[in-house]
Amino acid sequence: MKHEELLHRCFRCGWCKMPLNYADFNCPSYLQYRFESFTAGGRMWLIRAWQQGELKAGERLAQILFTCVTCKNCVQTCAMAGIREQLVEIFMAAKGELAEQGLVPPSVRDYLKAMQTHGNPYKRPDAERARWAEGLDLPRYSGQEYLFYVGDEGAFDELGIGMARSVARLLGKAGVDFGILGEAETSDGNDVRAAGEESLARALAENLTGKLNDLGVKKVVTLSPHAFNILKTDYPAWGGVFAVEHWSQVVARRVRALAPAGPSLAVTFHDPCYLGRWQGEYEAPRALLRAVPGLTLLEMPRSRQNALCCGGGGGNFFTDILGHGGDQAARVRVREAAETGAAVLAAACPLCLKMLDDAVKAEGLGDRLAVRDLATLLLAAR
Numbered sequence: 001m002k003h004e005e006l007l008h009r010c011f012r013c014g015w016c017k018m019p020l021n022y023a024d025f026n027c028p029s030y031l032q033y034r035f036e037s038f039t040a041g042g043r044m045w046l047i048r049a050w051q052q053g054e055l056k057a058g059e060r061l062a063q064i065l066f067t068c069v070t071c072k073n074c075v076q077t078c079a080m081a082g083i084r085e086q087l088v089e090i091f092m093a094a095k096g097e098l099a100e101q102g103l104v105p106p107s108v109r110d111y112l113k114a115m116q117t118h119g120n121p122y123k124r125p126d127a128e129r130a131r132w133a134e135g136l137d138l139p140r141y142s143g144q145e146y147l148f149y150v151g152d153e154g155a156f157d158e159l160g161i162g163m164a165r166s167v168a169r170l171l172g173k174a175g176v177d178f179g180i181l182g183e184a185e186t187s188d189g190n191d192v193r194a195a196g197e198e199s200l201a202r203a204l205a206e207n208l209t210g211k212l213n214d215l216g217v218k219k220v221v222t223l224s225p226h227a228f229n230i231l232k233t234d235y236p237a238w239g240g241v242f243a244v245e246h247w248s249q250v251v252a253r254r255v256r257a258l259a260p261a262g263p264s265l266a267v268t269f270h271d272p273c274y275l276g277r278w279q280g281e282y283e284a285p286r287a288l289l290r291a292v293p294g295l296t297l298l299e300m301p302r303s304r305q306n307a308l309c310c311g312g313g314g315g316n317f318f319t320d321i322l323g324h325g326g327d328q329a330a331r332v333r334v335r336e337a338a339e340t341g342a343a344v345l346a347a348a349c350p351l352c353l354k355m356l357d358d359a360v361k362a363e364g365l366g367d368r369l370a371v372r373d374l375a376t377l378l379l380a381a382r
Contacts, residue, residue, distance in 0.1 A: 010048075010083065016040035016074035019306035026302065027074065028311045028329035029067040032322055037064055040074035040087050047094050062103045065094050069316050069329075070194045071309035072277040095196025107319040112197055115204075120187050121318045122156040130182035132161040136168055141179030146171075146221045146250070147212065147242075148178045149231070152187050153350035154223040159357060159373070160350035164223050166375035167247045171221070173379075174254040178221065184211060190230035190274070195315035202238055205230065209239045220244045225275035225349045226313075232279065246275055248348050248374065252284040255291055255378075266296045267377070268342035270333065270356060271307035272349035285348045285374055292381045298340040308333050310359075312351040330359035338369045348374045 017027040017039040025031050029038040036042045043065060049055035068091045078084030098104060104112070114121050132155050141147045148168060153160035171178055189204035212220070220242050222228040232244040267289060275281050282304045289297050302308045311329035316322045322329070334356055337345040345360075347353040350373075357371040 010041050010044035010080065012036075012041040012045065013079055014039070014041060015077045015079055016087075018077055019073065019302055019308075020077055021302070021306050023301045023306065024308075026077075026306070026308055028069050028071060028309050029064075029322060031327050031329055031332060032067070032325070034327075038067060040078070040091075043068065043091060043094075044087075047090065057098060057101060057103055059103070059105075062098050062105055063321070065091060065098060066105050066108055066195070066314075066319070067316070067322050068095075069309055069311055069314040069322065071273040071313055073309065076277055076305055092194060092196050092198070096198055097196075099196050105319070105321055107321050108195055108315065111315055111318045112192065112195060112200065115187065115192050115197075116200060119204075120152045120156060122152065124156050126186070127183050129155045129185050130180075131155070132164045133168065133180060133182065136165060138168055139179045140182055141215055141217065143216065144177045144179040146176060146178040146219045147215070147217045148180050148221050148223075148247075149185065149188070149227055150180070150223045151185075151227045153354075155185065157350060157354060159354050160223075163350050163353060163373040163375060166373060166379055167223055170251055170375045170379055171247065174251045176221070176250060176254065181211070186211070188227040188230050190226040191313070191315045191318065193230065193234070194313060195319070201230075201234075205235055205238045205240075209235055212242055213239065217242050221247050221250050223247060223350060225272040225279070226351065229274040229278045246279075246281060246284070246348070248275075248284040248288060249281060251378075252287045255288060264296065265292075265294060265344065266298055266340075266342045267344045267346050268298045268300055268337050268340045269303070269346045269348075269374075270300075270310065270337070270352055271304055272347070272352050273307070273309050273313055275348060276307060277305060285346070288374065288378055289346065292378070295381070298342045300336050300340055302336065308336065310352045310355040312355040317351045317355065324362075328359065328362075330355040331363055334359040334363055334365055334369060334371075338365050343368075343370065344377065345369055345371045346374045346377055347371060
């Protein structure tokens with residue numbers, strides 16, 4: 001297995017399930033199950049035993065490995081230099097090996113099958129990919145400075161569509177020269193790779209890369225931090241020759257002041273894992289929020305590199321393998337957000353937006369806390 005030589009180096013200190021400030025447990029799967037086997041250290045020892053023939057792979061091992069949501073909290077807190085950088089890569093490689101043996105949980109199997117068959121997890125035809133932009137009069141890409149890439153969630157998810165439309169409007173108001181692919185857009189493959197299917201992820205990436213290179217795209221601005229991550233980190237090795245930014249970075253450079261948001265609007269911001277821990281961007285969304293007069297930014301105890309993941313990464317947004325209940329990461333997160341006294345919880349990722357919105361409903365917090373996508377919040381202050 002890839003990275004097998006590193007497995008023995010984990011000494012199970014337990015730091016991997018905590019944030020750097022030790023505020024609380026920060027591993028979504030450990031929060032849900034409370035067994036050490038669901039932490040990064042536990043997974044490392046189980047994978048080592050499996051690879052050495054001391055443990056037979058089965059449904060339980062598959063459940064433990066596939067509930068990793070690739071949030072990289074363990075990478076942030078691991079004490080072992082030389083191994084911490086590879087932890088999530090090890091877990092993804094182990095998922096891939098389980099998939100080769102046919103040991104994939106049913107919901108993960110269905111997700112990957114949908115990606116192979118339909119090219120998206122919603123099982124929708126590519127002809128519908130442009131519907132999110134109806135009525136916005138957005139140009140198809142024809143050499144503009146940026147290509148705006150919305151991905152599967154921006155094209156097919158109800159809340160994602162709303163976010164995509166708001167971001168497109170915000171880019172226009174900020175004077176960004178951009179075009180879209182519309183029905184020619186295809187999946188980026190980030191969450192497929194996180195689910196262990198690197199060969200499928202690479203096929204999706206090479207398909208999209210070919211289209212962008214043929215069009216001569218030099219700069220891409222993404223809706224989702226997940227797309228931002230794979231296009232920026234992995235696509236160069238798969239033929240991508242374009243620069244990539246998240247929309248918040250592009251807009252933050254162009255917006256210095258916004259109109260008042262209204263009297264004493266208190267907002268807290270949820271850091272997406274693929275924008276923060278994966279790509280190191282914590283400031284751009286906050287700079288945009290601070291540009292709104294009358295808006296007070298209230299930070300949660302766990303923020304920036306210590307942020308608690310919503311639980312939607314690693315494909316869990318589509319597979320739901322992590323499960324539900326009061327210890328679900330998203331529900332823990334919205335309780336934390338409500339305790340700040342903020343009236344609005346802002347999200348800059350379509351997956352986070354949906355996870356947190358559902359969690360507010362499950363927690364019965366709708367009268368205290370509204371989940372809003374960052375772009376829509378900013379548009380209201382223009």
